[in-house]
Each structure stands twice: as structure tokens, then as C-alpha cells.
Amino acid sequence: MVDQLPNRGREAEMLKEMGFDSMEDLFADIPEDVRFKGELPLPAPQSEEEIIADARRLLGANQDLGSRPSFLGAGLYRNYVPAAVFQLVTRGEFLTAYTPYQPEVSQGMLQAMWEFQTLVSELVGLPIANLSLYDGSTAAAEALTCAVRVHNRKASQPNTVYVSELTPPDKMSVMHNYCQGADISIKTLAHKPDGTLDLEAVEAAAGSCGVYIEQPNPLGVMDEGLVGLKAMLGDHTALIVGVQPVSLGVLEAPGHYGADIVVGEGQPLGSPVTAGGPLYGIFACKQPYLRLMPGRIVGRSIDVDGNEAYCLTLSTREQHIRRHRATSNICTNETLIALMGAMHMALLGPDGLADLAHRNMAACQALKERLSTVDGVEIVHDAPHFNEFAIRVKGSASACLAHLDQHGITGGLDLSRWFPDITDQILVTATDQTRSGDIEALAAQLALWSTHAEVAA
């Protein structure tokens, strides 16, 4: 610990100069009855060498995704992040800065975030983007409360939003926590057996404050029906679309088919999966939402000499100014991870992003083609998929996944985790990191499982 405390050994000298006798004098204002007695019951301090050895040992006990074929996605996607991104993002000037409250010495991050806002705006086809929320789920939840703030006055279904029934329960739970304080009621939108949105059911949502739906949807389906959605909903209901950003290399930007707010989990652009955090939430919107939206925004301005300069702007929406009337309580966000996203996007360029999207889609297609030849495995939805799709297996999904695990394969998501009634389906995911060998290994083991399950039955 000595290396983290430059003044160890100089305590007496410093105390003496202040006229104190001991460290204890500095804490004389803390009443005796709230004092800790004795030493903290924690292990002894460690050196850097011991810490990294322990970290390697403990983290080495985890089965990292890269060590075996893995088909787990379901909202987080294994990708390749170019080395330059990691090298640059750990530059101390970015890594160890606080929120840019002093713009004169924070131009680097401010400009980088203004550029990030532009990249997101272009990606999703909307004019305004903030510089990140915590993750895809909080971005979706904040989009719902934002939609209610904007539309509640004219809504025929005030305080009401509609959310796709396919939304993963963990994300739904975040939405519930963010919405309950504002008395917002969350209703669900049904899907058809083919995995696409039931457009007839959408009529019920007209006149509500907002509709949240994902593209591709949580079961991997690219749903054409969304293109006509805004016309059905009208001007006073926000169409909120959740995206997998890599897909926008080939998929139409939701802003171009009427989305009012686009949110999403930014992770596939720029960041490893990292056990589900830190990630970054994308939030972009149209003009009418600007002054009631959550999160920090950078604006381009000038300095006293008239030179181009950047600063945080529209802060009067935020908690440090507006306190309990703020549009959100968010303060710390995910700037550094958003910066990684910006770096990745800059390296890719729009064409490179299209290539990356195509690789994801091709891997998914290759997986689907191969699994459709495996006896006992059924592709649940005959639909175009982007990263992932549901398969039906013999027996229970959980037993099948355990079988795959025993044979060195992380098989995917047991869909009963999302939909308790569905016990024989697995969401299998392919990304740009999926290799043909991985697919072959999965297909072979699924074939074995089918035989095994037949015999057991």
C-alpha cells in the first residue's frame, strides 16, 4: 500500500506543522459512540504482484467464452475490437479525467463525445443523440419516461406505454423500476407465431404515450412490419426502437422509417462483453424530445477569441441544476465506453460496418443452415434472422444445454429463462467471432443429444 500513499513517513512532519500531535487529532470531531473499535476484520494488505496472481487464479476459474465454442448472446454480442481501441482508451488523459466541467482543459473528451453524438445520429437516422446512458435497458426505460413527459398532455391513453411481449424480463424489470415512480402503466404488444409483431394488436397502442419494440427483435427476427408502425401510431405516440447497432450497417436506420426515439445496447460496437458491464446505452431522438430527454449533451460553441470550442449544454434538464425536477437522476454515465464505440466506428467506416454486419448475418445463416439438417432440431421461426434464432430441441432445453456444456460447448440461452412456459427452446447466437468449426461441433453434439433424448424417451 505504500506505493499508493506518497506521504507515508511524513505524517508527523505534516501534523506538527499544523499544530497537531497525532493523526487522532484530525478525527477529534467524530463522537466516541460512533467510532469503530479495533482493526477492520479484513485480510492483510497485498502487493501488486500478489493481487495480480490472485486475479489470474480467480478469474482463471471462469470459463471465458473464447476458450470453447459459445452460442450465448441474447443482448450481448462477442465481437472483435481492434487493438488500437484498447491502446488509445487507456491513455491517462481520457481514462483518468472527470466529467468535463472545466471545458478549457477538457476539449479532447468534449470533442470526442460531440463526434460520438454525430456518429450515433448518423447510425440511427435521428438528429439528436446524447453521450450515453448506462446500458441498453436503462436507455429503453428512460425512453419510456421521456415519451410520457412529452406526450402525456395530448395522449388519449395518458401514463400508458406499450412494450413488445418479447422484451427480456430483466429489461422489463428495469423499465418497471424506472416507470413506477411516475405512475406509468406498461402494457404488452403481442407477436404472431412466426415471431413478427402482430400489427392488428398495435392498434390498441394508438393514443398511448409510447411504443417500445426491438429491431432485430429479441428472438433475432428482422421484422419488416415495423416500417409501417409510425403511420399506425400517429403523431402523439412515440415510436421507440431498440437496436443492435452493428445491424445498422445493413438494416435501415429506424429514424428513416419513423422512429421518434432510438435506443440500444452499444456494446457490440467497441466493447467486449465484460460480464455485462460496463456497457453503454445509446439514446437518440427527434427535436420535440430534446428538452425533456435524459443525459448529458455536448454542444459546439466558441471561446472568447471566437475559436471553435466544445462544452456541455442544455444542463438545465439535469439533476445538478434542476434537482427533483430533473429529467433523470443520471450523473455519471458511460463516456469511456462510448469513446471506445466512437473509435471502433471511425476505424470501420460505414462500408466496414456493413461488412461487419454482413459477417454477423452470414454466421447466423451458416448456423441456421447447418442446424436445420440436424435430426431432432427445429428452427422455430421461418424468418430472416440477424445474430440469433430460437431452436426447438428434444427433451428439455436445460438438459440439452447441460449435455452441450459437458461436451465443451456453451450452447445458448435457455428460453425458459425469459418465457417460463417454453421449456424446449434455446436461443442460439452467432457473431463475427463464430467459426465454422464451432458450428460443426454444435451440430454434432446436438445430433448426439437428439439420439440420446430419443432413447431416454
Added chain:
Amino acid sequence: MSHLFGHNGAEGEGYSQPAPLTTAQTPSVPSALVRARPARWPRLSEPEMVRHYTWLSKRNFGIDTGFYPLGSCTMKHNPRVNEVIAQLPGIADIHPHQPEHQLQGWLSIYYEMQHMLAVVAGMDDVTLQPVAGAQGEFTAIRCIQEYFRLRGEDQRTKVIVPDSAHGTNPASAAMAGFEIVEIPSLEDGRMDLEALAAVADETTAAMMITNPNTLGLFEADISEASRIVHDAGGQMYYDGANFNAILGITSPGLMGFDAVHFNLHKTFSQPHGGGGPGSGPIGVKSHLAPFLPGPVAARDEASPEDVHRSLDGHIYRWHEPEHSIGKVQQWHGNAGAVIRCWAYYRRYGSGLKQMSEHAVLNANYLRHAIHREAKAAGVDHLFEDGAETEVAKHEFTLSMQPAKEALGVSAMDVAKGLLDRGYMAPTVYFPLVVPECMMIEPTETESKDTLDTFAEHFAQVLKTDPETLHEAPITTPVRRVDEVYAARNLCLKHPFDEA
């Protein structure tokens, strides 16, 4: 200037990628969904990209660049080994939905962090799920809300906050649906017990307060405040933003609090990354534990037949609290940040008290040194302490009101003058109870020499003639930025051809 959108960018794809996997049928997007107009941004070759972001980084100030005495933000050194650890595949390349037996190492580190935070805060249970301090506040207030709902005390609709509280406190409570009752502070910035007693009643759900307070003073009456709120049937919530001052010395539990959030990125040195990521776990007393967001890490001792698959004799698992409020983030929190903070904690272990002692030593020493140097330079009449006190805790405040009155020099002028001398400015104009406030927090990772030199520069800034100071900064990448212009001429993205 280097502009991302000023680069012409070569045609075609960016960095080279492997060929797509071969498929029998070409994968295709439904025709109505084919992207009609590609996004407009240049692709940069790696040499251009590296140079662009390196150029930007040189226009940014971090702790690595220089002294960063930003009050309330605890800008301590970020050890580099933590970055190395966070990149290990055992954390960077794992998925939260993997089966528990594939995640024993991660679970064990989560378990250890939950335990450590409970110990230092005097709490019974901890969740690591909230990803920032403000989200921790929101999460704890939601737990308190559900606690009262289950008890049938739905009439508890109010949350009390002092007027000196961080803005996130009232914002978080309001987001959960509470009415905010703000109570004034005493003239010296301390909590007003009479004002508290006057508003605490059967409608009170909680009081949110930080201790040491935002002036860097320890609220000695905190136990009495807890008694008042508890007698009214309410809960006490501890804002952990200033936790760095008290580890191993006192704890929220000892002060009578029921719930606390931690800013791991402050106290345990997750790098702040220019605005995030953070990590905002919460700790609670046992009566609130069933309401925590799930899952939390739990463990069982391995039976003899399971020892071969155990980690250090235990088998770890996720646990879903009985009356959980559900989730505040889709996964299990900012695991990458928690791992860095775990590595930081391991440096200190049982010696965390020394961290807080040195934080307080440095704050008091810097306050002393500033007065000393100002006196020597004959400028000690230009400011005064924000609060009369023998000792401060991890931070202290100064009021520049005398300089404002005598010379027309504001706290902002002094802040900008410090930028010219290679320092990050302290927090200015917060807390509001101190006129022309500068809030200064050196942290424990600054040397005495740095503090002495900063004090000299602080005095020299005050000696600078006011006209020159109004012009500051002049050595920074840009000079004073016009925030009003930014708000009136909104330009939130590159205008492309539309300009």
C-alpha cells in the same frame, strides 16, 4: 485542429476483416428494411485514427496530467495493474448468463466485495448491481419504498433532503415517486436538527444525507438525526459520495443508517473515464435485504464430494432476494469496474483506515498550506474558510467572497487562473451555502510537495491583477468557452452539407 469529419477517408471498407462464413443461401435483409442511405462518416486508417485520438487526448486533463483537487469527486490515482486485470479474458470475455459453475471466479470476487463493503459500512447485505452512485441512490430508495409497501405504510410518501445535498439525492427520490421535503442547513452549513424534527412524521419514508457533509465537516449530531427519523418511523439513507473520509474510523451503520450507496469510482479508484463508467453498489441493514435487486452472490461450503469443483472450499451461486425490487440494470452491474475496485481494495485490506487517514491528513494540510502561503504573499484577506472548524475531513471549502468584493475577482476567475498554472480547478459554486465557493479535495494520493506547490500557486493566482485574471485561461487549448452561445446556437452534431 483535427476533426473526425474533416478526414476525407479512403473509399471502401476500413480495417481488413476476414471473409464471412460461407452459406448456401446469401443472407439477406427483408427488402423493406434494406438500408437506403449509408451513414455518413469517414473511415479512418489506423494511422489516422491513432493520431486523431492521441491529438484529442492531449487536449484533455486527467489525474495523470496533474493535480485534480475537484471537491466531492475524490480524484485519486488509478493504479495501472487494475487495467491489466480488467482485460483478462476471465472478466472481459464472460457472459452473465453462463451457468454458475463457469463463473465461480467472478462470483467469488463479487462475494468478497459484497462482504468487504458490508464490513466497512456496518451494513448486513450488499448488491453490486447499480452502475453509478445516482443509480445506487435510486435503488436504495426503491428498496425502502417496497419495504413500506409490504408493511402497509403506503402513506410514507416523503423523502427529506438537506438543501446542501448533491442534486442526485432529490432527483433519485423523485424518480421513485417520492415528494421531496428540503430542509435548510444552519448558517455554518451543518444539519439543522430542529428543522428535521419539524418535518419528520408519519409521512416520512427516508432522510438522505451525506456525512461528512458537502462542506467537508463531520455532522457530530448524526446519531440524534437518526433517532429523530427512526422515531418517526422513517429510514436513514447515507449518500456515500464522501465515504473516503471515514473508512475504518466510523461507518454509516454505527451512525444509525439503514441503507448506503458507495461510489466505487471515487472511494475504490475505478477510473472515471471523462464521465463514466462508475459503479454504485448499495449496502442495507437486514430488514431491507429481502428487497435488494437480484441476483447477489452467495456461497455454500463444498461437501467432501464437491470439493474438486469448489473454489477455495466454497461453491458460489446467485441468490435472488425474496421480495426483490427487480433489476436496475439488465445484467449484474458494472463487473469490470467492480473487479478494478476489488484489486484496489486488496492493496489495503485491513489497512483501509490508513487510506482515509491520509485523505484527511492531506485535506487539512492543504487547507493549512493555502492559508500559510496566502499570508506570506499578503493575500490572505481575499478569502475565508467556508466553515469555521478546527479540522476538516476529506475536503474543505473556501469562500472567495472577499476577493469578489475587494477586486471583483470571482471563484470562477480563480479557477481559470489555476488552469493556467497546470492544475485542474476545484469544484466551484457548490455547496450553495458558501458564497463564491471553492470546494477542494486533494485525496490521499498526492504528495506533500504537490500540496505545497499548489498552495504557492493558489496564492500567486490571488496576487495576479484582476484584469489579467478575468482573461484567464490563456495557456489552455481554448480560452473561456461561451456556454450561453452553445445553448442559444445549438450545434449538437456535425452539420455535414446542411451547414
